Amino acid sequence: MRNPILSYYLVCESCKESNKAKGVNKWTKQRLYKRHGSYVNIKCLSCGFTPQHINRLYAELNLKIVTPLLFSFAAASYWLGGYLFKTYWRDNPMLENDIIIIVLMGYISPLAIGGLVLSMLVKMRESFNIRI
């Protein structure tokens, strides 16, 4: 299965243009190497040169997927923190530290999870971009 998180590119060995690498579906370069060896049959979209050395392929995060994903964590923070604030904090004459912590956690925890997810996605990209 193609990795939806990554977009694959190729810097052509012949014309040095960078263009989209069609047909790459491995999540790591090691797996691509095991399957095809050092040279892969991917055609440069500018000049048609093929085959290409495997280290001329690189991956970037697919922002069409990653951006909405990160926005959803920000929205979750806004929603959950806001919900807890309205429920426990507002108009509460007996405001206690516990309530402040609960509301803050409501805002922070989705952002923390989003940060963790982002760091995993960056690692996924790095593991493809390792040179062999």
Ligand SMILES: [Zn+2]
């Ligand atoms: Zn080319």
